Amino acid sequence: MTAAIDIQHLSLRRSLGWRKPEVNVLNDLCLRVPEGAVVGLVGRNGAGKTSLIRCLVGLELPSAGTSRLLGEDSRTLSADTLERLGYGPQSPELLGWLDGHAHLRKFATGYRRYDVERAHRIARQLDLPMHTAAAKLSLGDQQKLSVLLALAHDPNLLILDEPVASLDPLARREFMRALFAEHDDGERARTVLLSSHLLSDLSRVVSHVAFLHEGRVQLFGAWDELSEHLRAWPCPTQPEPGLAGLVHWSAALRQAVVDVRQWAGPTSELQAMDMDGLFEALNA
Numbered sequence: 001m002t003a004a005i006d007i008q009h010l011s012l013r014r015s016l017g018w019r020k021p022e023v024n025v026l027n028d029l030c031l032r033v034p035e036g037a038v039v040g041l042v043g044r045n046g047a048g049k050t051s052l053i054r055c056l057v058g059l060e061l062p063s064a065g066t067s068r069l070l071g072e073d074s075r076t077l078s079a080d081t082l083e084r085l086g087y088g089p090q091s092p093e094l095l096g097w098l099d100g101h102a103h104l105r106k107f108a109t110g111y112r113r114y115d116v117e118r119a120h121r122i123a124r125q126l127d128l129p130m131h132t133a134a135a136k137l138s139l140g141d142q143q144k145l146s147v148l149l150a151l152a153h154d155p156n157l158l159i160l161d162e163p164v165a166s167l168d169p170l171a172r173r174e175f176m177r178a179l180f181a182e183h184d185d186g187e188r189a190r191t192v193l194l195s196s197h198l199l200s201d202l203s204r205v206v207s208h209v210a211f212l213h214e215g216r217v218q219l220f221g222a223w224d225e226l227s228e229h230l231r232a233w234p235c236p237t238q239p240e241p242g243l244a245g246l247v248h249w250s251a252a253l254r255q256a257v258v259d260v261r262q263w264a265g266p267t268s269e270l271q272a273m274d275m276d277g278l279f280e281a282l283n284a
């Protein structure tokens with residue numbers, strides 16, 4: 001299947017402070033996202049989610065490796081591909097004196113597929129006050145407006161960095177529902193990548209999940225498959241690295257994560273694990 005996002009050995013080096021040596025904040029990262037997948041990019045603070053997303057949309061230049069969006073190199077995206085791409089940054093970049101309608105009017109000029117009816121429908125679904133100047137919106141509503149602008153031209157690929165970080169728990173659920181009610185309009189599959197550090201935000205929304213840790217993709221797979229096939233195995237000492245079915249071993253938890261499809265070890269000790277347990281085990 002064609003990859004909507006194809007990342008090969010991407011590294012990004014940065015100095016984390018004045019006179020501090022450069023370190024890899026992205027580290028030989030590889031990921032292929034199939035067309036139509038809705039991918040949750042999860043990781044702890046500082047794991048590299050924003051850095052990765054900024055490299056993907058061409059706002060940062062990687063130190064090594066490549067990434068391609070809809071078949072084009074992120075560093076040289078053409079106007080045609082930019083028109084098929086929607087991006088919502090972690091901090092909304094809005095014009096404070098313009099309200100939602102004015103933002104949409106300004107934005108619409110650059111996109112052939114922009115549909116005013118559709119944009120207003122999404123605004124209603126998001127419960128967004130469209131007549132208020134952006135500077136007077138709450139941070140949560142600013143975030144919603146930023147997402148609306150990323151969606152209004154019906155992109156084939158939507159990339160959102162922490163779209164619900166400023167929303168309260170109830171608004172988070174409503175927001176995700178509205179976002180994907182719109183996505184389910186059945187016309188064609190849209191690929192979505194959205195970052196979060198809360199798995200609960202992504203449950204029942206994403207088809208796939210990519211766990212990011214220290215600038216690498218530690219694990220990527222279909223949500224249902226990971227939930228079905230991964231188990232915790234109590235294991236006080238580090239198992240041999242090549243052990244079939246071994247996904248990860250955590251010294252802190254004295255526990256391994258194993259994939260039962262390849263696992264040849266003892267099965268009586270395996271314990272079920274949910275996604276939060278998996279996230280904890282991968283990051284402990």
Ligand SMILES: Nc1ncnc2c1ncn2[C@@H]1O[C@H](COP(=O)(O)OP(=O)(O)OP(=O)(O)O)[C@@H](O)[C@H]1O
Nearest residue numbers: 014015016025043044045046047048049050051052
């Ligand atoms: N502008 C910057 N200059 C220097 N270092 C930075 C800058 N932005 C981020 N970093 C560092 O890069 C690493 C990755 O940060 P990044 O923001 O990509 O992580 P994240 O997973 O998005 O985190 P969060 O969940 O907190 O948003 C961190 O070590 C961070 O301190």
